[in-house]
Amino acid sequence: MEISPTRNLRRTKIIFTIGPATDSEEMLRSLIRDHYVDICRINMAHASHDYVRTIVKRVRKVSAEVGREIAVMMDVKGPEVRTGDVDAPIELQPGEIFDFTIKPSGDIEREEEIRSVAVNYAELVNDVEVGSVVLVDNGLIRLEVLEKRETLIRCKVIIAGELTSRRHINLPGVKVNLPALTKKDEGDTLVGIEAGVDFYALSFVREGNDLKILRKFLDDNNAPDARMIAKIEDQQAIRNLEEIVVECDALMVARGDLGIECPFETLPLIQRRAVKECIRQRTPVIIATHMLESMISNPMPTRAEVTDVANAVLEQADCVMLSGETTVGKYPVECVDALRKISKSVDTTGTKSDFASFVELTTDKQKLQHSAVTMANQFEAAAIICFTRTGSMAEGVAALRPQSSPIFAFTNSDTILKHLRINHGVIPFVADFDGEPASTVENAIKFLKSEGFIIGGEKIVVVSDILAADRVIDSVQLRQVD
Numbered sequence: 001m002e003i004s005p006t007r008n009l010r011r012t013k014i015i016f017t018i019g020p021a022t023d024s025e026e027m028l029r030s031l032i033r034d035h036y037v038d039i040c041r042i043n044m045a046h047a048s049h050d051y052v053r054t055i056v057k058r059v060r061k062v063s064a065e066v067g068r069e070i071a072v073m074m075d076v077k078g079p080e081v082r083t084g085d086v087d088a089p090i091e092l093q094p095g096e097i098f099d100f101t102i103k104p105s106g107d108i109e110r111e112e113e114i115r116s117v118a119v120n121y122a123e124l125v126n127d128v129e130v131g132s133v134v135l136v137d138n139g140l141i142r143l144e145v146l147e148k149r150e151t152l153i154r155c156k157v158i159i160a161g162e163l164t165s166r167r168h169i170n171l172p173g174v175k176v177n178l179p180a181l182t183k184k185d186e187g188d189t190l191v192g193i194e195a196g197v198d199f200y201a202l203s204f205v206r207e208g209n210d211l212k213i214l215r216k217f218l219d220d221n222n223a224p225d226a227r228m229i230a231k232i233e234d235q236q237a238i239r240n241l242e243e244i245v246v247e248c249d250a251l252m253v254a255r256g257d258l259g260i261e262c263p264f265e266t267l268p269l270i271q272r273r274a275v276k277e278c279i280r281q282r283t284p285v286i287i288a289t290h291m292l293e294s295m296i297s298n299p300m301p302t303r304a305e306v307t308d309v310a311n312a313v314l315e316q317a318d319c320v321m322l323s324g325e326t327t328v329g330k331y332p333v334e335c336v337d338a339l340r341k342i343s344k345s346v347d348t349t350g351t352k353s354d355f356a357s358f359v360e361l362t363t364d365k366q367k368l369q370h371s372a373v374t375m376a377n378q379f380e381a382a383a384i385i386c387f388t389r390t391g392s393m394a395e396g397v398a399a400l401r402p403q404s405s406p407i408f409a410f411t412n413s414d415t416i417l418k419h420l421r422i423n424h425g426v427i428p429f430v431a432d433f434d435g436e437p438a439s440t441v442e443n444a445i446k447f448l449k450s451e452g453f454i455i456g457g458e459k460i461v462v463v464s465d466i467l468a469a470d471r472v473i474d475s476v477q478l479r480q481v482d
Contacts, residue, residue: 009406011425012312012318012343014336015073015286018048018055019327025062027332032059033066035336038421039199041073041321044184049191055443057197069430071199071418073229074192076185079178079204081169083136084118085219090163090369092141100124100134100169101152116152117257123177125153135165135170139260165314170260174237179212181217189214191224198418201229201252206236208243215247225415227422229286233257238270250284250422252321259289268311275315279355282399284422287312288321292338296329301338309339313346315353316401318424346416356401365465365474369396372463372476378406379459379478383408386426387433387464397463398423408453410444427453436465437473445481454481 014037016022022031031037040059042052056072063069083100093100099116108331121127126150133145134155142159179191189200194248202214211228218226230237230248234257237244239381245251253274259267273286290308294302301309312320320339326332335348361367369428376384384402386394386409401424409420410431420428429447434440441462448454463476 009347009425009427010036010340010343011347011406012317012339013422013424014339015039015288015319015321016326016332017041017043017075017321017323018059019043021329021332022326023055023058025058028062029066030057030333030334032062032068032070035333036068037070037320037336039071039073039308041075041201041323042197043075044188045077045321046077046327049188052188052191053195054199055395056197060196069414069417071421072197073199073201074197075201075231076188076203078181078185078205078231079176079180079182080204081119081121081124081171081176081178083163083167084120085165086117086163090115090117092157092160092163094157094160096157096160097146098143098155098157099152100155113374119169121169121176121178122181125150127174127176128153128171131397132174133172135172135260137161137167138216138256139170141143141167145337147156157223166255170234170257172261175206175236178204180205182457184414186217189217190221193218193221193226197226198415199227199229199422201231203231203254204237204257205230205234205244205248206234207240208247211244212245219247227419231288235457238262241274241277242281245281245283248283250286250318251278252286252288254288256289259424271312272315275312275317275353276358278318279316279399279401280358280360282359282396283308284318284395284424285296286319286422287315287317291320291322292325292335295331295335299331299334303423304336306342309342310346310350313343314350316355316424318398318422338387339383352401356399357401365392366396368474368476369393369463372397372461373400373402375476375478376461377403379461381405381457381461381478382481383448383450383460384452385441385460385462387437387440387444387462388416389413389433389465392420393463393465394426394428395423395426396419398426401425406450406453408444410440436474445479449481456481 016037100119134147143155143160147154170305177195227249229250230244230252231252262405292301325335384405388394407426409426409428412433420426458481465474
């Protein structure tokens, strides 16, 4: 576990995306043991099924060797609109008239002087309106719809660029009628279930029902314990944010497509709203995309990137995520180290958001968790120690964002330990639960003291929902370390 000479424990979790730069056993050992990454993400936009099987086994093997189990996330590709193949790059010119077709070009009567590309989405003509904006290749190319025909939309190039094969298309403000879970997603998810993936991130979630579809698929295929992460990436998702947070197990603010689909100046406000809503509903939230983009090719982050990461930490997001920085970047270890340094610095001196004050307390257990956090804050406790079989006790305490006390969560389940890797400020351990709750607590305190997490004379708060005999006992207590 990560512990500094001042025992300042990083609260913001780190997700790295695995790829050629990080998929060796040597690199995984460094990231897991020495740099304390929490979750390994596999991006199914690029990974094969064999790669998934290999990587999950490798992560489990290295985790076991270093004695620190991390979680694995599969990011399923989700529904998307893409251009088809082109024989050679098309250099679009400003003001040029250009067609997007929904059938092979040989099936369409065309005007010879107008160039075109096919699109994989058959309902494109029905969904867009004249005047709509079409963005291609992450918004680098911009067109405006001038005309709709039965088999094509005719556009005018506003911002020109080079169009190559299979480029992603964004339709800002347009509700597209694509399935929540594609056939490719289903096949990928089945391989993830086989391999034992812990989290499934569903791309382009637009409404709560999209997650119900994924949940049913997981349940129907014997993966009821798998957790779902909703990636919000367009305006429809923002409109349905509250219901999406209700249905998901965690939310990812995927700022790549989100920054294309929404006016870029609104992105900081959207991020802030999403973090606040997730904390209010006790749902973990991940900030992703372009966190340290410049470090793909440079050993140091830009000052703007440092501020961006610090802002996510100040907002008290549960996780920050690296993508290209750790898949193909030249400096993956330096990227993770930068996140650690920024997070720990802000945790020590920064004034955090007060979003946890908006959490509603509706059950006795939630009120118990609030009492534990209040007690820890008032007594400046060195730690909050949680005992949980399902993870809910530690998750509830984490959602309330203790001011300075790390949360040490003890569970008797390897699965729950990996699920708790996503929660803000939670450091999980697997432990046997003694039949006597007092003995379980004492063993945990002895362990934390032996590892240097707590020292004699410090105050700690203990909160539990452990099983004693045939009943669950919920309790909170203030103790002093012997």
